[in-house]
Amino acid sequence: QQQVKQSPQSLIVQKGGISIINCAYENTAFDYFPWYQQFPGKGPALLIAIRPDVSEKKEGRFTISFNKSAKQFSLHIMDSQPGDSATYFCAASKGHTGTASKLTFGTGTRLQVTL
C-alpha cells in the first residue's frame, strides 16, 4: 500500500523556470509533511517542511503548498538553478515535528535543470 504518491517521476526545467512536484497522501493521521533533497551518493537532506494548520510555507526559492481537504501537497522551486538538479522526495509522518517517528516517503522525482 503506497501511502504517499508522488508525481512526476522525472522533470526537466530550464534555468530560471519553476519546478513543481506533487504529492498525495491517504492517511489522515499524518500531520507533518517534509520535502527532502537527495544528491547521488548522499543521504536525503531536509529541504522544507509544513504542518497541516497552514496552507503555504516559503523558504527562499522553495515553497510548499498544502491542501488538507484534498490531501495533497506540492513543492514549488522558483528560479530553478542547475545546482537544484537532484532527486526530491516528499514524506509524511505522525508527530508534528517528524522527530522520533517514522517517515513515509514518496517514490521520488528526478529533477534536471538545464542551461
Next chain:
Amino acid sequence: EAGVVQSPRYKIIEKKQPVAFWCNPISGHNTLYWYRQNLGQGPELLIRYENEEAVDDSQLPKDRFSAERLKGVDSTLKIQPAELGDSAVYLCASSSIAGGYTFGSGTRLTVV
C-alpha cells in the same frame, strides 16, 4: 558537527554470505533509524530505536535481518544470509526531541 557516519560506503558480497553495516549517530540524538532505499524508490523504515530499545521493527525481515544499538549510541545492522533482493542502499538516520532528523550517506550493498 560530523553528522551521521556510516560505514562501509560500499559492499559487494556473494549471496548467502553475511554482511554488517555500522552507524554512528549525531551526538545527543537518542533516536536512531535504519532505512532501506531500493533503486529509484524512496527510503523505507526497517527499524527505529529509542536509546537502546527497538520501538518499531515491524518492517524488519527478522528471519535474516538483525540490529542492535548497544549503549544507546552506535548501531549495527546485519543480514545473514544475504539474498539478491537485498541489494539496496541502507541509510541510517538520527534525531532528538529538539529535531534534527538527519540521514547519513548510506551503505550501498550489492549482492551477486
